[in-house]
Amino acid sequence: MTEQYSIDRIQTDWKEIADELAKGNPVELLGTDKRIGILVSSDDDKRLAASQASPFREESFWDGYRAFRQKADSSAIDPDDDLFANVRDPSPGREVNW
Template identity: 30%
Template sequence: MLNQYSTQQLCEQFPEVLQQVERGSSIEITKEGKSVAIILSTEEYHRLISRQSSFWQALEKFRQHTNLEELEIDSDVFEGVRDSTPGREVIW
């Protein structure tokens, strides 16, 4: 469970909050009873963003881990999905 502080409490107790984050805790910040932010350690932030992949990486992973035949989907279902036209004319 996240530790929770209001924006007022955060202003008053920032050094203590920062120590908690440094020890690995994540802190939820609330304003008028609504969650507005999460403070987390740099290490946790980098761990989370390293999981993100590009669209192309996600598509390749999907293709590697999904057996279309098993799902009774023809392998050519993706053929012709991308529009091969050059696009609209741009006037400078």
């Protein structure tokens, strides 16, 4: 069973919270009207991280670019279209005083 502790009493209950985590038990933190978080032991954290793909995995730009190219539908791009025909503003821009 998950132990629950009020966030208002976290300073006074910190020893009990640490003891629960050391036993491998998760600890639920409660705000005034809702659950605001769960603390888990280091072992549980490692187990959870290993069981799912980490959003923070280290990947080089090149790896990400290659993955994008594999997923992107390049057939939707017509090479005869001038993709950049209307992207530049034809106006002369602002006046510059030297």
